[in-house]
Amino acid sequence: MGQQRWFFRNPEEWSAIVQRLKLTPCPHCNVVGTLIRHGDLYGFDKINPRRQTLRARRIFCSNRHARRGCGRTFAVWAADKIRRLGLTTAGLWRFLQRAVAGRLAAAIRQLDCHLSDRTVRRIWKRFHQAQCPLRTALLGRCPPPQLPDPPPHRPTALHRPTAQVLTHLRTAFPNAPCPIAAFQHALRIFFL
Secondary structure, eight states, X not given: OTTOOEEESSXXXXXXXXXXXXXXXXXXXXXXXXXXXXEEEEEOOSSOTTSOEEEXXXXXXXXXXXXXXXXXXXXXXXXXXOTTOSSBHHXXXXXXXXXXXXXXXXXXXXXXXXXXXXXXXXXXXXXXXXXXXXXXXXXXXXXXXXXXXXXXXXXXXXXXXXXXHHHHHHHHSTTOSSHHHHHHHHHOSOOO
């Protein structure tokens, strides 16, 4: 399957994907007519840490009853969820904006969720490590915008590359309520 991912924003998009399944080639073996629904993926997120929420839907390339499929599965993810992360895309977007605008410690304190400080710092590190692929993906959408020079009394040298990525994301998806969810849906790759 490689890097190809599928995302849906709402139940209507999921229904449209389901209706086209028999006409869609399997991303693993490219056989048409063998894809069927195979259940849901649930997980915990920031909104309700005690109850699992729908994160993705599974698709199976059927090899049962002499079908030509490969027998492998893949997930069609909700665009507002990120793999291996308890924050939604909207929560991550707010956190990243706060972290760039001020100090990381203050952004962690303002993050109203069940995650520990250590976990949030790992998310911050994960974002820093993903900046090169993010910039490359965003460059395919639009050129990067120019940022104004920071005021001389405020040391923002450490957050300048991060601010550039967030500004580029905002520029690439100007009308989206959550640019991270729009990024995942449009480019079909995970943000982190």
